[in-house]
Amino acid sequence: MSGGRPSLVIVGAGPRGTGLLERIAANAPELYADSGLDVHLVDPHPPGGGRIWREEQSPLLWMNSQAQDVTMFTDETVAMAGPVLEGPTLHEWAGLDGRTFADRQRQGAYMRWVYEKTVAALPPGITVHHHPTRALRVGGSREGRQQVWLEGRPRPLLADLVVLALGHLDAELDEEQRELAAYAREHGLLHLPPDFTADSDLSALAPGEPVLVRGFGLAFVDLMVLLTEGRGGRYDGEEYVPSGREPVLYVGSRRGVPYHSKIGYDWEGERPPLPRFFGPGEVDELLARRWGSPRSSEAESGGGFDFRRDVWPLVEKELGFAHYHRLFTAHPERTALPWADFEEKYAAGDGADLQALVASAVPDPADRLDLAALDHPLDGVRHTSREKLQTGLRTYIEDDLNRRHDPSKSPDLAVFIGLLSVYGQLVRLGDIGSWWHGFFSYLASGPPGPRLRQMLALSRAGILKFLGADMTVTAEDGVFRAGSATLPGAVTEARALVEARLPHPTVARTRDVLLRELWEDGAAATPEGLLAVDPVDGRVLDRSGTPHPRRFALGPHTDARGSGAFTRPRTGGPAFRQNDATARAALVFLRDLHYARGVA
Secondary structure (H helix, E strand, O other), rough: OOOOOEEEEOOOOOHHHHHHHHHHHHHHHHHHHOEEEEEEEEEOOOOOOOOOOOOOOOOOOOOOOOOOHHHHHOOOOOOOOOOOOOOOOOHHHHHOOOOOEHHHHHHHHHHHHHHHHHHHHOOOOOEEEEEOOOOOEEOOOOOOOOOEEEEEEOEEEEEOEEEEEOOOOOOOOHHHHHHHHHHHHHOOOOOEEEOOOHOOOOOOOOOOEEEEEOOOOOHHHHHHHHOOHHHEEEEEEOEEEEOOOOOOEEOOOOOOOOOOOOOOOOOOOOOOOOOOOHHHHHHHHHHHHHHOOOOOEEEOOOOOOOOHHHHHHHHHHHHHHHHHHHHHHOOHHHHHHHHHHHHHHHOOOOOOHHHHHHHHHHOOHHOOOOHHHOOOOOOOOOOHHHHHHHHHHHHHHEEEHHOOHHHHHOOHHHHHHHHHHHHHHHHHHHHOOOHHHHHHHHOOOOOOOHHHHHHHHHHHHOOHHHHHHOOOOEEEEEEEEEEOOOOOOEEEEEOOEEEOOOOOOOOOOOOOHHHHHHHOOOOOEOOOOOOOOOOOOEOOOOOOOOOOEEEEEOOOOOOOOOOOOOOOOOOOOOHHHHHHHHHHHHHHHHHHHHHHHHHH
């Protein structure tokens, strides 16, 4: 092995790469003092915010979290081996009201500051080099230095360790999207596939033109903003004043409704004692059942576990416990049993017994938690005209806004807290399929309340029209057509179709050539197409399950993905825990390598 300074390459300089660097700075005094190290950050976008949170994007686009709920710094709630180094939340750093939904430019500036602060905190012997380009390939044996090939450079970077902190990635079109795109080209239509809305070219969507939009989550919110205020429209109180440059958006989805509004009140009183029914012990048991079975959430009977059969009942009971703990302790006048009696029976009950207990102890059905109904809010709802559908959806959104801003409905906030607790446990199970992540986002990661009020104003102005649930899209007779189960028999035609959702880049379909080639060279993937990593420290696994000693991966392209880019303060963020474990493993490896080279 040749001598020289050890070298670490981090591919991706957005929030995850920056968070890893912060943990390297925090742990270096203990694990890597007085040793030289070159850290190479590879990202075509500015360090800190990266692509998604770069400062150069529309000031109309907001964060989806309140400024007080966004931090890049650890606290004592994080279960990690490294030191806690506290720092300001977004609202403390920016001097904002904590309940503000800051724009993404402001968040990008915060991320740039965190990056610069982190670099300044590194020991003198550690030097950071930013390469504003793309990494194309990683080569090298398990025993030797890795070669990281960069776009536009004839020679690779040599690295003793490589960490892939790639963030959100683009994907090649799936079969349905390829067919729709081909039909659009053949018939002169416009088809915009799944994409990050801030990067989409929306200029071809003409004023007054009907546009079918499939997807009612956060990507749709960005689309709505850019095609209305972004084209000169404005809000006058509760009404929207068009500029005349807006298209007409016909939106539908599987659920047919937008994500639930962010909750608009603060927690007061006793918190539910979580985890209660889904904690480390239950996760350990599930992992023990997986021993010797494929890395799959759909394992065959007799080995492993199935999410719906084995995990979901525990999650459902945990969320129910959070809900009813809050109802019984904060609103006892709406219950028919003392909490102690209910808790004892709830802990012992299951299935139909729990349903009977809740029915007897919670008189008003509106106070009961029905997760299935929440997941399918328009099941069985049928309208007989487009006008009644618009009225019905506006009423649904108004009711949701009222409920999510009413402290008397505070069990909703308890369920949100329960969702965060559950997510922290589920990270350890790896790939559990995509349904849970969508359900979590729908309940816990919806838009700010003002965005839903804007939807209502746009609906009243005729700029936004609702299609309903179980949306179908076909391409025939030279146009796109959309229908839904909520308005049977009705068909809406348009010459433009926008898929308002993020790409789903499996390792086989990602447009990131580095990740795809890594998989083709033998890295393991889960059934959902996520890169498989060691849950302990993020080392990339090969198809035999063996961790690579010199390659790590963190973030949404792995089966250790977290619930979002940022962590709420004092919630024990799993991303912090993962970053710390990876940083410590990397520093120990590089320190030992440094000493070995010195001896050699």
